[in-house]
Amino acid sequence: MSIISVTDLHKSYGSVHALKGISFNVEEGEIYGVVGPDGAGKSTLFNILTTLLLPDSGEVSVLHKDIRKDFLEIRKYIGYLPGTFSLYPDLSVEENLIFFATMYQSSIKENMGIIKPIWQQLSPFKNRPAGKLSGGMKQKLALCCALIHKPILLFLDEPTTGVDPVSRKEFWEILKTIQQQNISVLVSTPYMDEATLCDRIALLQEGQFIKMDSPQAIIDSFQGNLVTLHTHDIFNLLHLMEQCPFHCNFYPYGEHLHVIFYEDLTTILPSFEKFLQDNNQIYNNIQQIKPTIEDCFIEITTEKKNL
Amino acid sequence: MRLPFQHTNIVEDSPYSIEVKELTKQFGDFTAVDHISFNVKKGEIFGFLGANGAGKTTAIRMLCTLLMPTSGSARIAGYDLAKESKMIKRNIGYMSQKFSLYDDLTVYENMQLFGTIYGIPKKELKDRIFSSLKMLELENKYKTLVYSIPLGWKQKLAFATAMLHRPKIVFLDEPTSGVDPIVRREFWNLIYETAAQGVTIFVTTHYMDEAEYCGRISIMSHGQLKLIGTPTELKEQMEADSIEKVFVKFVVR
Structure with a gap:
């Protein structure tokens, strides 16, 4: 059964119709990419799936649970990396991580296994305030914080926007290792070249999916x-x-x-x-x-x- | 005092609009920009690349006279960076990734605000605003609040606004971040047309295919600028078939 299941999802803000009837499923263990430009509706979709925003209409289940009724339950098992940097800039790298682990009644020690490959790159800076990290490092820390409670499903909203090509490449290598730990990933990106790194993708434009398939199948249908x-x-x-x-x-x-x-x-x-x-x-x-x-x-x- | 907005009386003997010599910036014991030197020709499209944290933003802020260098010198649009920062400011345009437009002003009000800051006389300003809106096919939208127009248009509008005072150089800091592939290409068309009129374009981007649209590019790494040339030259030098591969090879080393 699908780990995310969405049928005919609509969301409007006043007169702006941000999502115009979206339907799709994400299967367990997949890296599923939502590819589209700014303003296409990516963040609205992510906010609904992470139970931060209610849809106007449509059926949405995440981890086989209804986002309207079971949102507290869903939140325990998902990790979310929002599109804007949302860590505490004046706490150190390590303090941020401890904070998020504690929020989920977990500890760094308990789940070090999951974040180890990323943490190795970060630990030389563990006493530095998070706000003073470079862009690529900030994203790696944010990813650690989203993973520290061992989620089953990870939401990454534009994790590589404004990040240089080398750091982007590293970030995707990390995503592959996360996938190997049986964590499913829904990731959005405006970079078309990253689409080929996903198992399946949906091309989003003006609130609608204009194409959904594996990257290879999309290329074959040209x-x-x-x-x-x-x-x-x-x-x-x-x-x-x-x-x-x-x-x-x-x-x-x-x-x-x-x-x-x-x-x-x-x-x-x-x-x-x-x-x-x-x-x-x-x-x-x-x-x-x-x-x-x-x-x-x-x-x-x-x-x-x-x- | 009203600032003059056009300068016809300065001697223009150099073929370069940007000349940078040994420019350096230190923050405490950290050297953010380490003795960089390069020239950019008039009307050239110059791509300024580098990894996050390589020192690009610090370098651009110095070139725009927003930050004093620790040492080194530069001439921007023919003016000395150390002594003539006011003249430089009048002769450069700047557009950043986070557009400097006000969401709650209309298209016209935004352009009017920036044009007035640069001291463009009222009537002249009105003419310029309408001719650039016409070029962008936005003339019917002049009364629309900026927040309600699509991102692609906002970007073009921000560019046109940065060009209102007819700068000799325009600095574009990640101008196409997050827009779709078609709009990105339309934006580059605009850049080409502007450069063809003799305006120097200094642009940063994280899209490596866009780097290939530049006449010359440079890649900063750890505060230094050691790789500079046309896209073809750099690919030959680094034995790579794309700028993306040049970048990865160079930055990883």
Whole structure:
């Protein structure tokens, strides 16, 4: 049975319809990712699932319990890392951890096993005030505090936003070790590249899930043929693409241009190259590639806009 | 006194809008920025990367004259950092991750407030506000409270506001944090157009694919700035096929 089960969830704040009928299930032992930009409704969803906010309508059960009736019971067994830094900046690293352990009538010693890999990196700073840690370290401490009562289910609301790529990578490695201890994880992120590290993901936009599946299945369902090419003057090329005579969708991707065609490439690609050459574009490495989750997100959202 | 907002009388002989020499900042016995030196050309899009805690924010705060360096020197927009901080402030724009817009003022009131602080004459300011709103296709929204407009628009509006006084350099501190992939690309389009008009763009980001949109990038590590070049140069130098891998290799070392 699913560890999180949500059916037709709605939530409005005044005239703002933040969640517009969301349904999904998270299975035991999964890392489930909610991927979407700011304002899509991620934090509202997390606040409801962690029993901090009541929904307007819809069925929501967490750990097989009803969030409306059994919220006290649910709170004992979940860990929650909110999107904003919520530890005590003027308590030391160790004091913060003791505080959260005591709140749950536990102790650091009792559950050291769970947080050990993270704590090893943190313990050199254990006497430093939490407010004086770097961004990556703050997140690691917050994660320790969310885990110290040995939850069955962990909610992480944008744990890597504003964190540098090296610390982000480390954070995801830690998540994998948490998963191995039979803790299920629901994590949200605005970074598309992190989506591939989840078992399943839901793409959230404007309060609705526009796609739900495993990252691989989402990539496999990509409709068009994706072509990449390299150029030194992407700005110039983008201007030219406005006049591209072929049915396609294009956008910069790092120092490459990605073009999605909806026809067979063997016929369209030579004419496309001719179009570029006729307009004096210098480019190289033109080739068909497999899409990333970011390509999929762009395809799905632009499709929606064009309808 | 009304501040002048345009300067046509200064000698512009340097091709650089930012020249930094051995800039250093110490807090007690901790060296946050350790003798960094670099130049940024006029109209260049310069990416300023680094791990959390590497010293980026301290460096930017010095370049924006919000923090005095311990030692070293810099010329920003042609002015001496140590002696001409007021002139620098008039010639730079700044947009941060947490937008400096007031949620409970309208779009127009926000722009009016910032424009007035920079001393732009009333009529001129009105013209500038409406021409930038027109460019952003926001002219019908000028009476809307900022809190009710979508994040993507807010970001563009914050950028346009930072550009109202026509700065020579604009500092963007993680301008695209948390917006969706399409809006991020629209924002970069805006950056490109601004740079094409000769404005220098100094930008920090944690999105490594965005780093590739920059003309040149630098990566700070432990207060030092040792890696600087075009994205292609850095990838060759570090034998990596993406800036993300360059970053990871360099920061881990």
